[in-house]
Amino acid sequence: MVDTVIFWVIAAITVIPAFSLIFARKAVYVAMSIVLVMVGLAAAYITLDAPFLGVVQIVVYTGAVMMLFLFVLMLVGVDRREDMKETLTGQRWIALFGAGGLGAFLIAMVARVSLPVAEEPLVGEPDVIAGVLFERYVLVMEVLGFLLITAAVGALVLTHVPRLKPRKTQLEVQRDRVRVGADPVNKVFPGVYARHNALDVPALDPQGEPIEQSVSRVLKVRNQTQEGAHFRARLDDPSRAGGSDAEHSGRGLSDPERLDPDRLDPDRPDPEGSDREEGR
Amino acid sequence: MLDLIWLVIAVPLVSSGILLLAGRRANAWGHWLGVAASASTFVVGFGAFLQMLGMAGEERSHAVHLYSWIPGGDLQLDAGLLVDPLSLTFVLLVSFVGTLIHVYSVAYMEHDPNRRIFFSYLNLFVAAMLLLVLADSYLLLFVGWEGVGLASYLLIGFWNHKPAYATAAKKAFVVNRIGDIGLILAMGLMLASFGGVDFATVADGVSGASTATLTATGLALLLAACGKSAQFPLQSWLGDAMAGPTPVSALIHAATMVTAGVYLIVRSAPVFEGAPDAQLVVAAVGALTLIMGALIGMAKDDIKKALAASTMSQIGYMMLAAGLGPIGYAFAIFHLVTHGFFKAGMFLGAGSVMHGMNDQVDMRRFGALRAAMVTTWVTFGLGWLAILGVPPFSGFWSKDKIIEAAFVGEGVQPWILGGAALVGAGLTAFYMSRLFFMTFHGKARWTDDQHPHESPALMTVPMIILAVGSAFLGLFLAVGDRFAHWLEPVTGHAEHHDPVMPIWLIMTLTLALVALGVWEAWRRYGAADVPTEAPDVSLATVAARNDFFQDSVNRGVFERPGTHLTRTLVYADAAVIDRAVNGGAQGWPKTGEAVRRAQSGQVRSYAATMVVGLVIVVLIVVLGGL
Amino acid sequence: MTFTTPAIEWAPTAPFIVVLGAAALAILVEAIVRTPATRRLVQLILSLVALLAALGLVIVQWAMLKGAGTVVLEGMLTVDRQSLAWQAVLLVSGLLGTLLFAARTRAGEEAFASLGAASPGSTEETLARRKGLQVTEVFPLALFAVGGMMLFTSVTDLIFLFVALEVFSLPLYILVALARRRRLLSHEGALKYFLLGAFSSAVFLFGAALLYGATGTTAFAGVGTGIVGASGLDPIILTGAVFVVVGLLFKLGAVPFHSWTPDAYQGAPTPVTAFMGAATKAAAAAALIRVLYVALHPLAWELSWLIWVTAIASMLLGTVVALVQTEIKRMLAYSSIAHAGFILVALAGLPDQAVWALPFYLFVYGLATLGAFAVITQVRERGEDGTVLGEATRLGQWAGLGRRSPWLAGAMALFLLSFAGIPLTAGFVGKFVAFGAAISEGGWPLVLIAVIASAAAAFFYVRLVVLMFLTDVPEDQEDAIAIDYSPLARVVVIVTAVAIVLLGVVPGPVLAAFENAGVLLIGAAG
Amino acid sequence: MDPINFVILACVLFAIGAAAVLVRRNAIIAFMGVELMLNAANLALVAFSRIHGQVDGQVMAFFVMVVAAAEVVVGLAIIIAVFRARQTISLDEPAELKG
Known part of the structure; x- marks a missing residue:
């Protein structure tokens, strides 16, 4: 017999997080809540004399399935908040009465029956499970193998893009760049020639002007960059002698004209861009 | 000869197939093959007729079992032919008139490049019509019924390079479908109440069936007959069907196919005997x-x-x-x-x-x-x-x-x-x-x-x-x-x-x-x-009215209301029947459109349909079962 | 815990092993054979050989079968004549479907995307197309689906049924998403099909769980006896039974569980639609028969409500909505919903005759479906520069097809008439035996509705026939349609058309064979 | 505490999962709802297994997990394919197939 307290605890950690499926705005919250539900279910299995299944539940669901969900959520963009405004007229009511009615109905039906509970149940230890699995259910087991093959093939077919043309050598990349008249050298890295070499700080050109393009756009959108001008002020300070060294060595390498921010980015050929050209 | 009666269907059918498949090679001799096929049906039919004349009255019903069409199950169906005086009368009429018209067509269609195809269709028609009258069950009759329909549409639209002709064929096609529904319904009713659709089973079952069933069956049969025989209210297609070549009009729209409705009613005499109301409606x-x-x-x-x-x-x-x-x-x-x-x-x-x-x-x-x-x-x-x-x-x-x-x-x-x-x-x-x-x-x-x-x-x-x-x-x-x-x-x-x-x-x-x-x-x-x-005889003009007054009793009594009536009918034809035919019945598409909107493209709505449907069916079953 | 090695009768499972094994082998082929063109050929041959071999094995078993059949593994799987008949039906659908999968247009274009993962209109897609890539995985996927369906018709255990359901559903979800043209629609169809399919299989599973709870077993025979023996468990038995049946009705495409049908039919590549339309319905009907006649037979009276309601709803909705369709694949999808209703009519009252009438019905329905969609693959739009584009699926584009290609249009008309159940087509014989089954158990009011619905349904089939033969090609549209010629698709059209006529005129021998299949072996209660 | 209560809990979870499919526009969340429904069925299977004192129900639940894992793979693959083509995983947007 199952302890009442355990039941209620399990009920609480499954049902309450499960409601996030309906109410939570962020998909990641939903996924994490479902992980909790799965853990709760694993606890329920163990309580119900199914220890092996409890462990499998943790491994398969929280460990694999939900992580896969999370992974895909990351892939499509974690940040997306869902607009919870309902667009279909009456859908909420249908959901409330349909799903709610379904649940109420099922509960009413199950509550009406009483089944005698086995006094000495067979506990689902791994060896017991294995015995049943490979006796009566061995064919199902084998057929499941085909199911897994299908799933793997399906995922490959729908998502795998093979290399469609040979990888370009560095020489070819460079040649292409020159051919289209773009900058033959790499984009400057952020933080170079300043006393900071952090990613959120723009590089400075030989004149000490910050190069805006050297910082990732994403950081800019997030307002997580630091102003280059701030560092420039420091650079001009004659009391700091170390700065002139850096300035001197930088001059030879980068030509101000070439680093003109307007020219740099748009003309820069990259493998993607040339593909697109060819594709047309 | 009676047992060979299936030849009258097979020969023109085979000939039709040959003509259709032979292509231009058949241009030279195709029409004569058609004539010969048609003539042979008359020979066989006449032989059967002579044989039947030699029989006593009560023996003059000869069933020819062809093969078990749908064996097995509680409802079995045989493909069989019934040769009796009624069907033989039709065989003789169809094959004789048909042969004459074949001969006539040889000259009439002489300049048509597709003459062989025309003869193929004519042969197909003859085969289907003979199947219609020789069938021993409503079902096989229905096969012939559809066959003559098909041949008739093909022939009406034979010169289908002219749009009006194609429209006429279309109209005939669709109006006839309404009639066909009648026949299908009648067969459904027969299956449900008599457990079979062959003439013998129906005749045996009539005594045990309720008058209401018989009346419904009779009216359904009448609907079928009206469609095929151009009777009110399904008469509209016949006039337009004249777009087809004239021999077609002679064969199909005068002598044979359009009388199939009458054949159906007479053949269904046992049903109508039990349903006086339906009979009165026929009259x-x-x-x-x-x-x-x-x-x-x-x-x-x-x-x-x-x-x-x-x-x-x-x-x-x-x-x-x-x-x-x-x-x-x-x-x-x-x-x-x-x-x-x-x-x-x-x-x-x-x-x-x-x-x-x-x-x-x-x-x-x-x-x-x-x-x-x-x-x-x-x-x-x-x-x-x-x-x-x-x-x-x-x-x-x-x-x-x-x-x-x-x-x-x-x-x-x-x-x-x-x-x-x-x-x-x-x-x-x-x-x-x-x-x-x-x-x-x-x-x-x-x-x-x-x-x-x-x-x-x-x-x-x-x-x-x-x-x-x-x-x-x-x-x-x-x-x-x-x-x-x-x-x-x-x-x-x-x-x-x-x-x-x-x-x-x-x-x-x-x-x-x-x-x-x-x-x-x-x-x-x-x-x-x-x-x-x-002349403009519209009632709207005073001059026309004067004309009517001067005229004889005949004109005064018949033509004026006649013109009026005719115009009304023509109008009703154009306005009501055409619209009903071309747009399909008006009510259904509306319902369809409404239901169609439910298929909104939103997968969540689909899921909702399923959940609500699930709740409904589970409630029905469980509440019904508990 | 002592383990005894289970004694499995392998012989009856040979067809499944051949089909599924060939599928697994075909996956290896994917890895080994690198050239797309060779791979396609190898896959096609492998598929056809496997399916033919399986069909041969089925026939051999049919001929050698003594007694009622074999129960494998205490009622997990039952191979009797009924199961063999269904397997044969599915294998024929699979064979014809595979031919359609391999069919290519004159320009060498197949129905499937050259690279499934490339999003429509992207560089990858163009590159893949230019490199002549092909998703040859469609062949093993189809084999998996056929194998899963064959299992679906033969398993006699609810949980195995669930597994088989997924084995044949997953490949279909993937196949639906792989259309070469109109990829967005194809994706949409796949997404909807998948989501609703997963939803319905969850419903099925929950029902199975309830039945297991009430009877302590999931073997059909055991569930049947358990239901009779149980007392005071009616609420969960009935609920479980309805849930299980609803899961199957979803696959059958019966109202109100039909919503996926039109969208998936339209979105899927036409060969997949053909295969899916023919085979899924057959598999679902087969499972429905086994579940209803063996496991849930004690609930016949209660479930008759469900069957009546869904049958009537399916016939009416399918017919009425098909009347207003302007897209040919959608029209056929709605017609398939109406046919789901007709199938349910045969099951009203669970007559004995339905057990052999339905395999025949679905056999001929499948043939006509495959044929009709094979025709659709060949009617193509033509671009302004004369290149042949995708399929012309708007009804208006079919106007005057009879003049463009009389034989193709004639075949299409034949298939439509078979759907409509006009005598001398196989569809008529199918309807006749199916409705006859219902009448034998007093279901005549349902049959009457079915007859009326058939007559009304004839309208939209005939509307297309009229459009093809009696309507002129619209002005300035003469060059808008191209009839593409694909030998494989033609083979499918010819085979199905001949079969439809033969089965319509002399169905006797085939019907007799199916009549032998009208016995269900009820396995030992596990 | 009677294990049947776990079946009732399963019913609640099943209904919540179904509701999620109806109200959530995010395809992944709706799909998680389906997963929850499968898990609810699993819970019911295990609970019934306990009631009957067998392990068959547990084996079934085990199978369901495998099936669910395979289903998740295919489902997410389809969702990714849709996302790549449309840049959205909203269920409301792909609605061109209708009528």
């Missing part, structure tokens, strides 16, 4: 259509359309007779046979006229063709006399009997039905005479490029043979009630009932009305000048 539909067809016939200037209206009207007579029960069955079939001869003859005559007049069909452009086309004039004239019911020509023997039978009964029914039949005879006389006089008499109103000439012998010979039939077949079959006795094993012996009026009075009245009709037609279309443009 009423027949009476209504015969008057309506006649009125439409008076208003048409297109020779083929006038003949089509006349066909409608004459089939109305047959329907009326078939609705009268056992006393009428034999006469219905009798009239069907004689009508087959004279109407086919007249259609061929019309075709001959068109052939000589550059495919002109407007009667107002004919006139005085008597001299130019003597053979056509004579043969057409014999058909004309026959349809008028002038003694001793064929129509007299068959139509008069129907009029007499219509007057049998109690209450007002005989007066209404008989009256309609009687008036119809007068109207028939008027419009057929109008047609005849406008075409062959009066002054020539030809256009300049027309040089009427007689048709070649291949065309005139069939016309002559049919004309001989029109003239004497009725007399031959009527003497000693030969035809009625021949059909007796099928239709049953009819008790003789006295009409509500003495027979001599009915006959006199009929002949008087016929004479009046002919005289009036002669006065207006034979003796007087016929304007080449249709």
Whole structure:
């Protein structure tokens, strides 16, 4: 017999997080809540004399399935908040009465029956499970193998893009760049020639002007960059002698004209861009 | 020979297939193959007929089991043929008239590059029609029924490079589907109540079935018959179907296919015996259509359309007779046979006229063709006399009997039905005479490029043979009630009932009305000048009204309301039937559109449908079960 | 815990092993054979050989079968004549479907995307197309689906049924998403099909769980006896039974569980639609028969409500909505919904005859479906520069097809008439035996509705026939349609058309064979 | 505490999962709802297994997990394919197939 307290605890950690499926705005919250539900279910299995299944539940669901969900959520963009405004007229009511009615109905039906509970149940230890699995259910087991093959093939077919043309050598990349008249050298890295070499700080050109393009756009959108001008002020300070060294060595390498921010980015050929050209 | 009767279906079918597949190679000999196939059916049919004549009356029903079509299960279905006097009558009529028309077509279609295909379709038609009449179950009959439908659509639309013709074929197609639903429904009802659809099972099961079921079955059958036989309210397609080549009109829309409805009603006699209400509706539909067809016939200037209206009207007579029960069955079939001869003859005559007049069909452009086309004039004239019911020509023997039978009964029914039949005879006389006089008499109103000439012998010979039939077949079959006795094993012996009026009075009245009709037609279309443009007889103008006042009783009584009625009918035709046909029935698409909107494309709505559906079905089952 | 090696009768499972094994082998082929063109050929041959071999094995078993059949593993799997008949039906669908999968247009274009993962209109797609890539995985996927369906018809255990359901559903979800043209629609169809399919299989599973709870077993025979023996468990038995049946009705496409049908049919590549339309329905009907006649037979009276309601709803909705469709694949999808209704009519009252009438019905329905969609693959739009584009699926584009290609249009008309159940087509014989089954158990009111629905349904089939033969090609549209010629698709059209006519005119021998299949072996209660 | 209560808990979870499919526009969340429904069925299977004192129900639940894992793979693959083509995983947007 199952302890009442355990039941209620399990009920609480499954049902309450499960409601996030309906109410939570962020998909990641939903996924994490479902992980909790799965853990709760694993606890329920163990309580119900199914220890092996409890462990499998943790491994398969929280460990694999939900992580896969999370992974895909990351892939499509974690940040997306869902607009919870309902667009279909009456859908909420249908959901409330349909799903709610379904649940109420099922509960009413199950509550009406009483089944005698086995006094000495067979506990689902791994060896017991294995015995049943490979006796009566061995064919199902084998057929499941085909199911897994299908799933793997399906995922490959729908998502795998093979290399469609040979990888370009560095020489070819460079040649292409020159051919289209773009900058033959790499984009400057952020933080170079300043006393900071952090990613959120723009590089400075030989004149000490910050190069805006050297910082990732994403950081800019997030307002997580630091102003280059701030560092420039420091650079001009004659009391700091170390700065002139850096300035001197930088001059030879980068030509101000070439680093003109307007020219740099748009003309820069990259493998993607040339593909697109060819594709047309 | 009786056991070989399946040949009459197989031979033309195979021939049709050969013609269709052979391609241009068959251009040289294809038409003769078609003729030979058709002729062979007549030979086999005639052999069977001779064999059956040698049998005693009660033995004259021969079932030919072909094979078990759908074996197994509680409902089994055999493919079998039933040869009895009724089906054999049709076999002879179809194969004989059909063969003549095949011969005629050889010349008529001479210049058509696709003549072999035309003959393929004709053969297909003959095979399907013979299957229709020889089938021993409603189901196999239905196969033939669809087959003649198919062949008929193919033939109506044969010149489908002209859009109007294709439209006509389409209309015939769709209107006939409405009728087909009737037949399907009837079969469904039979399956449900008798457990079978062969004639024998149905006849056995009738005694145990409720009147309501029988009435429903009967009405469904009537709907089917109306579709195929162009009876009210499904008559609209026949006029348009005249777009097909004229031999087609002669074969399908005069002699054979359109009479299938009458065959169906007579064949279903056991069902109708148990359903007097349905029977009365049949008679009423027949009476209504015969008057309506006649009125439409008076208003048409297109020779083929006038003949089509006349066909409608004459089939109305047959329907009326078939609705009268056992006393009428034999006469219905009798009239069907004689009508087959004279109407086919007249259609061929019309075709001959068109052939000589550059495919002109407007009667107002004919006139005085008597001299130019003597053979056509004579043969057409014999058909004309026959349809008028002038003694001793064929129509007299068959139509008069129907009029007499219509007057049998109690209450007002005989007066209404008989009256309609009687008036119809007068109207028939008027419009057929109008047609005849406008075409062959009066002054020539030809256009300049027309040089009427007689048709070649291949065309005139069939016309002559049919004309001989029109003239004497009725007399031959009527003497000693030969035809009625021949059909007796099928239709049953009819008790003789006295009409509500003495027979001599009915006959006199009929002949008087016929004479009046002919005289009036002669006065207006034979003796007087016929304007080449249709006069404006609209009621809206005072001038037209004055015209009506000056005119004779005939015109005052019949034509004015007639014109009005005709126009209303034509309007109803165009407005109601066409719309119903072209747009499908109006209600369904609306419902469909509404339901369709539920399929919104939103997968969440679909899921909602499923959940709600699940809740509903689970509630139904569980609440029902607990 | 002692383990005894289970004694498995392998012989009856040979067809499944051949088909599924060939599928697994074909996956290896994917890895080994690198050239797309060779791979396609190898896959096609492998598929056809496997399916033919399986069909041969089925026939051999049919001929050698003594007694009622074999129960494998205490009622997990039952191979009797019924199961063999269904397997044969599915294998024929699979064979014809595979031919359609391999069919290519004159320009060498197949129905599937050249690279499934490339999003429509992207560079990858163009590159893949230019490199002649092909998703040859469609062949093993189809084999998996056929194998899963064959299992679906033969398993006699609810949980195995669930597994088989997924084995044949997953490949279909993937196949639906792989259309070469109109990829967005294809994706949409796949997404909807998948989501609703997963939803319905969850419903099925929950029902199975409830039945297991009430009876302590999931073997059909055991559930049947358990239901009779159980007392006071009616609420969960009935609920479980309805849930299980609803899961199957979803696959059958019956109202109100039909919503996926039109969208998936339209979105899927036409060969997949053909295969899916023919085979899924057959598999679902087969499972429905086994579940209803063996496991849930004691609930026949209660479930008759469900069957009546869904049958009527399916016939009416399918017919009425098909009347207003303007897209040919959608029209056929709605027609398939109406056919789901007809199938349910045969099951009203669980007559004995339905057990053999339905395999025949679905056999001929499948043939006509495959044929009709094979025709659709060949009617193509033509671009302004004369290149042949995708399928012309708007009804208006079919106007005057009879003049463009009389034989193709004639075949299409034949298939439509078979759907409509016009005599001398196989569809008529199928309807006749199916409705006859219902009448034998007093279901005549349902049959009457079915007859009326068939007659009304004939309208939209005939509307297309009229459009093809009696309507002119619209002005200035003469060059808008191209009839593409694909030998493989033609083979499918010819085979199905001939079969439809033969089965319509002389169905006797085939019907007799199916009649032998009208016995269900009820395995030992596990 | 009667294990049947776990079945009732399963019913609640099943209904919540179903509701999620109806109200959530995010395809992944709706799909998680389906997963929850499968898990609810599993819970019911295990609970019934306990009631009957067998392990068959547990084996079934085990199978369901495998099936669910395979289903998740295919489902997410389809969702990714849709996302690549449309840049959205909203269920409301792909709604061109209708009528």
